[in-house]
Amino acid sequence: MTTRRNLLKSIGLSTLALSTLSAYGCSDGQKTEANVMPSDDDPDYWQKIRKQFILSDDKVFFNTGTVGVMPRVVVEAVTKHLNYMAADVADWPYKDDSKERFISGYQDLMYIRSKVGKLINADPKGVALTDNVTNAMSYIANGIDLKAGDEIITSNQEHPGGRCSWEVREKRDGVVLRQIEIPKPIQSKEEVVELVTKSFTPKTKVLMISHIISGSGAILPVKEICNAAKAKGIFTILDGAQTVGNIKVDIQDIGCDAYVGCFHKWVGAPTGTGFLYVDTKRIGEIWTTVASAQWDNHEDDGYRFTQRGTGNFSILFGLEAALDFYFQVGHEQWTDRVKFLGDRLRSGLAENKKVKFYHPADPLMCSGLSVYNIDGFTGAQLQDAYWEKGRMRPRSVGDVFGVRHSTHIFNSTDEIDRAIAIVNELSV
Ligand SMILES: Cc1ncc(COP(=O)(O)O)c(C=O)c1O
Structure with a gap:
C-alpha cells in the first residue's frame, strides 16, 4: 500500500513541505501506533480502520449527514498546531506570509487546493477554500451579475444554506427564484431530468440544485441536467454539501459551471472547512464578496476567494490530514x-x-x-x-x-x- 509520504509526494507536496509540516508539530508521515494503516488485503481491514477513529464504542453514530467524525490523525494535527500556536507563536518570523503557517486567510493554500482538485477532478485554480457550504454558495450568489427579471431555477428540496443567498438576490435585485417540485421519493432519474429541463424558459439564467438532496439522500442525474442547461446558456451550480466522501465527484465529467461543498461531513475534516469551485473559463465573471489584497487577482481566481482575512490555521492542518487519510484509504x-x-x-x-x-x-x-x-x-x-x-x-x-x-x-x-x-x- 502507498505510504503516506509517497502519497503526499505523488500529489505534489515536496520534501520541504513535509519537513515544514513536521516543524509545525504535525505528522510528517512517520508511522506511529496511531496512524498505521492496515494493508488492503487484511481480512480485518474495516475493523482496523475503525480503530483510526477515537469515536466511543459504547454508542453508534449514524448522522454524518449533519456533521462527520474526525479520524485520530485529524484531531492530532489540529491539536498539535493549536498547542504550537499557544506555546511558540514567537517563532513566527513574519517574513513571508505566503508560506508561513500561523494564521490562515492570506495565503493561496495551493498545496491544499491541489488535493481538493484531485478529490473532485478539477483544476485547482478554480478551487477556493471556504468555511462551509453556506458561505461558498453566498460568494457565488452574491458575485454573479444578474438583472431584475432574470430567472434562477432551483428545487423545493434545497437546504437553506444553498437556497437563501438566492432569496437575498431576489429581494434585493428583483431576480425571480423559481422552485420546481421534486417528488419524495423519486422514482427514476428520467423523472428528475424531465422535471428540471422542462422548467427552463428564455429568462432562465441560473440553475442551482443539490447533487445529493439532504432530506432524501437522492443522487440527482446532474450530468444530464447540466448538459441540458448549458445547451441553453444557463449557468449551473451544484450544492455538493452531501457528496464528497459519500460518492465520487468528477467535475470534468459532470460539466457544471460551479460546485460548492464541504469536508466536515463525509471527509472527516474539522468543522469549518468547505470549498467552492468555478470553471476557470467562468470564474472571472464572479465578483469577490469578501475582499482583501487579492480581490482582483485573475491569474489565480481561486486565491481571491480563498483570501478572506485571519483564520484558524490549525483546522487547515486537520483538513489536510483528513484529505491524506481519505486518499490513503482510497477514493474507490x-x-x-x-x-x-x-x-x-x-x-x-x-x-x-x-x-x-x-x-x-x-x-x-x-x-x-x-x-x-x-x-x-x-x-x-x-x-x-x-x-x-x-x-x-x-x-x-x-x-x-x-x-x-x-x-x-x-x-x-x-x-x-x-x-x-x-x-x-x-x-x-
Ligand atoms: C444540501 C446542503 N446544502 C447546504 C448545507 C449547509 O452546509 P454548511 O453548514 O456547511 O454551510 C447542508 C448542510 O447540511 C446541506 O445538506
Missing part, C-alpha cells in the same frame, strides 16, 4: 464502503413491509443517506427510540419522513444489522 474503497453499508441497511429494512422509504426507489440513486419511517412514529420518536434501545444516533427529518440514517466507513455491518433489528422490533 472509501465511497464503495459507504454505499455498501447504505445498501445493506436499505435492503435489510426493505424486508419489513411496515417501513416506508423516502430515499429514491432506484438503488443507483442512493449511497450513504437513507430516509425512512415506520407507522405510528414521528421522526423525533423514532430517533429517540433508537437512542433508548441501542444508543444509536440517526437524525430525525420531521414528523412524516422519519429519520435520515447516514452510513460511513467507521460504521460496521454489525451496527447496521442491529439498527435493522431495532426497527423490526419497533414495528411489530
Whole structure:
C-alpha cells in the first residue's frame, strides 16, 4: 500500500513541505501506533480502520449527514498546531506570509487546493477554500451579475444554506427564484431530468440544485441536467454539501459551471472547512464578496476567494490530514464502503413491509443517506427510540419522513444489522 509520504509526494507536496509540516508539530508521515494503516488485503481491514477513529464504542453514530467524525490523525494535527500556536507563536518570523503557517486567510493554500482538485477532478485554480457550504454558495450568489427579471431555477428540496443567498438576490435585485417540485421519493432519474429541463424558459439564467438532496439522500442525474442547461446558456451550480466522501465527484465529467461543498461531513475534516469551485473559463465573471489584497487577482481566481482575512490555521492542518487519510484509504474503497453499508441497511429494512422509504426507489440513486419511517412514529420518536434501545444516533427529518440514517466507513455491518433489528422490533 502507498505510504503516506509517497502519497503526499505523488500529489505534489515536496520534501520541504513535509519537513515544514513536521516543524509545525504535525505528522510528517512517520508511522506511529496511531496512524498505521492496515494493508488492503487484511481480512480485518474495516475493523482496523475503525480503530483510526477515537469515536466511543459504547454508542453508534449514524448522522454524518449533519456533521462527520474526525479520524485520530485529524484531531492530532489540529491539536498539535493549536498547542504550537499557544506555546511558540514567537517563532513566527513574519517574513513571508505566503508560506508561513500561523494564521490562515492570506495565503493561496495551493498545496491544499491541489488535493481538493484531485478529490473532485478539477483544476485547482478554480478551487477556493471556504468555511462551509453556506458561505461558498453566498460568494457565488452574491458575485454573479444578474438583472431584475432574470430567472434562477432551483428545487423545493434545497437546504437553506444553498437556497437563501438566492432569496437575498431576489429581494434585493428583483431576480425571480423559481422552485420546481421534486417528488419524495423519486422514482427514476428520467423523472428528475424531465422535471428540471422542462422548467427552463428564455429568462432562465441560473440553475442551482443539490447533487445529493439532504432530506432524501437522492443522487440527482446532474450530468444530464447540466448538459441540458448549458445547451441553453444557463449557468449551473451544484450544492455538493452531501457528496464528497459519500460518492465520487468528477467535475470534468459532470460539466457544471460551479460546485460548492464541504469536508466536515463525509471527509472527516474539522468543522469549518468547505470549498467552492468555478470553471476557470467562468470564474472571472464572479465578483469577490469578501475582499482583501487579492480581490482582483485573475491569474489565480481561486486565491481571491480563498483570501478572506485571519483564520484558524490549525483546522487547515486537520483538513489536510483528513484529505491524506481519505486518499490513503482510497477514493474507490472509501465511497464503495459507504454505499455498501447504505445498501445493506436499505435492503435489510426493505424486508419489513411496515417501513416506508423516502430515499429514491432506484438503488443507483442512493449511497450513504437513507430516509425512512415506520407507522405510528414521528421522526423525533423514532430517533429517540433508537437512542433508548441501542444508543444509536440517526437524525430525525420531521414528523412524516422519519429519520435520515447516514452510513460511513467507521460504521460496521454489525451496527447496521442491529439498527435493522431495532426497527423490526419497533414495528411489530
Ligand atoms: C444540501 C446542503 N446544502 C447546504 C448545507 C449547509 O452546509 P454548511 O453548514 O456547511 O454551510 C447542508 C448542510 O447540511 C446541506 O445538506
